[in-house]
Amino acid sequence: MMRLGRIERYVLGQQLKALGVALAIIAALVMLIDFVEVSRGLNSDGELSGFKVLSLIAVKSPSVIVQLLPFVFLFGTLGAFVSLNRRSELIAMRAAGVSAWRFVLPAAACAFILGIVTVTTIAPLAAWGDSIWQSERGRIGGGGSATEEAQPVWLREGDDNRQMIIRGERQDRTTGQLIDATFFIYSITPDGERRFTERIDAKTANLTAGRWRLTDVVGGQGGQQAVRYATLDLPSDLADEEAFQQFERPQSLSIWSLPGQTHRIKSAGFASTAYDLRFQQLLATPLMFAAMSILAAAFSLRLMRLGDMARMAVSAVVLGFGFFFVNQFSAAMGSAEVIPAFLAAWLPAILTALAALTLLFYTEDG
Template sequence: MINLNFFPSRPIAFYMARLFIVRSLAVLAGLTLVLMMLDLLGNAGDILAVPGNGDADLWRYVGYRVPQLINRFLPFSVLLGTLITLATLNQNSEIVSMKAAGVSAHQIIAPLIVAAFLFALAHFAFNERIVTRANAALDAWEAVDWGLVPAGSGVQSNVAFTHGDNLVFARLVAGRDDAVRLAGITIYERAQGTLRRIFNGETGGRDPGGWRLQNVTVFDVDSGVQSRLPSLVYGPDIRPDQFTLARVDPDERDIFSLRGAIAELRAVGRPTESLEAHWWRKLALPMSSVLMPLLGAVAAFGLARSGQLIARAVIGMALGFAYFVADNFAIAMGNFGAYPPLLAAWGPFFLFLLIGETVLIRTEE
């Protein structure tokens, strides 16, 4: 008699889901701990070298980096959790027992897919509420070389744009509209492509006559003379949005603020295809966890005593790695404008969905 239920049975479904969730979380915790220790060893010296920084700042760095590591390696942990769970069940002949009871391959991995969908929901919420803020805070802190970050909302780092022939850089930009505040401003004044003068201002803000820079150092390239000015007004025609929209980092914005930035850029005629690809990827990346049980299911089938269990686990891992490579390649093509935004974000997902389903059907027996 063919079993047409979605799950094999409630006890088996809860048993497999529990094994899968525990192993995936254990892999994620192990990866995060090891990678965080290695990362902290590489940056602790630079952080502590800043006067006034201490142990609290190291913990602050950990608080910023751990969400980034979790966001990056959660789908990979789900893949490894799938392989460990299914390989263990196969090794203990539990998969054989379920198939002997009439349970199909899709019913065997159904509890894992449902549990992976819960991972995807948690991943999306975690990225939108925590990771984006951690990215923005860490980038702003790193931009001031682990020193004091100016207070303000919407802090952006390393903003650059052109103003006529001149190049304008701002190390930090905070606020919006006429309340925009600048720090670490550098202006390269050029005439017909030749550099003439370099202006360096410590801080700056909106002024009725333009942008007033404070504590300005002026270097004349032709004479080689450097002078200092208490203040300087520059660029009366520069709009505040040229600073706030010059660098829109999708990793630092949640899905709603990124959609608003895309609308603002589109309104002023700026290209938005790359940002649209990243907007769609905010939905596609968490859903990659749902794909991992299907790609790793190859480890569940085939007799363990045939000696091919390890080979099947390697095949499942290779499929997962291939997906991550294809996903990064597609989003890179989306950044260059070679792929449409929707295809760049969702193309690898549906491609490997078909590949995983094909492999599962071909290896079920």
């Protein structure tokens, strides 16, 4: 384990202070914008109390702040090293023979560790708050139960041999039954082709104990006469407590919940690209934080007496924004399945890290 000396501890202390200031500024801006959005949107009629508005902001803002944390490390590290440079402390360190790697790499390692803490602890709390915000916004904005009951319900289940697509005209919230349900049953051929085999219409469909209990049923296979049943049971692998739950947004799930949710979505036959992408982005977050710290440090090592410090700082900010937009563009390409989710998530972080290390090599070692 690398042993930190007094210089490294001092630089880390300055960096943490600057990161705290940058985080406070960005958090204040985000919360101010969210306050205006909630006040003009959900609270346009003045029905929400001040405490309720603040509680909504408290659960909504953290998810946005977590997305902007790369800028916290960019601005915070840049501010710390520029301040050290302006006070000639970096000059004294370099004159004493201290390599820039001795205080840049600990700063990057600190950012990497904070990234791990963010992904494993802070981001799950922010995701939990985002899920609360989504449900509260739907409830306050008029997305009540009456609207939900009027919407059709679609489900899908099956395995490699049989697939079943289920449509309910509506769902009775008191009993959990599907009303006016239709079951489209397909068989899977050995070459993977899906062929329609049967359609079943039922007045009600109730999911309990691993089976669908249908009442007032009319069923028929292709080319055959329809048959009526008073009741009919169909096997099911859906869990009754989860079958009718809406899939949450990827941003509303923590890194601990994403694998299970992804497996459930794949088992239901739906595309899980957005969830795979979110999971890989969370894994790449510590590397992105470290890369932003190295990038900011590399741009602030130029001696004040040589001039152009302001230009270098502005260049670091512009380049950081550029990598952020590359990250967003890559995520859009991954969501559209143009490139794999793994590549879409890791490519921006790797490119940022390579660019930062290249600049640091050029600045320090020529």
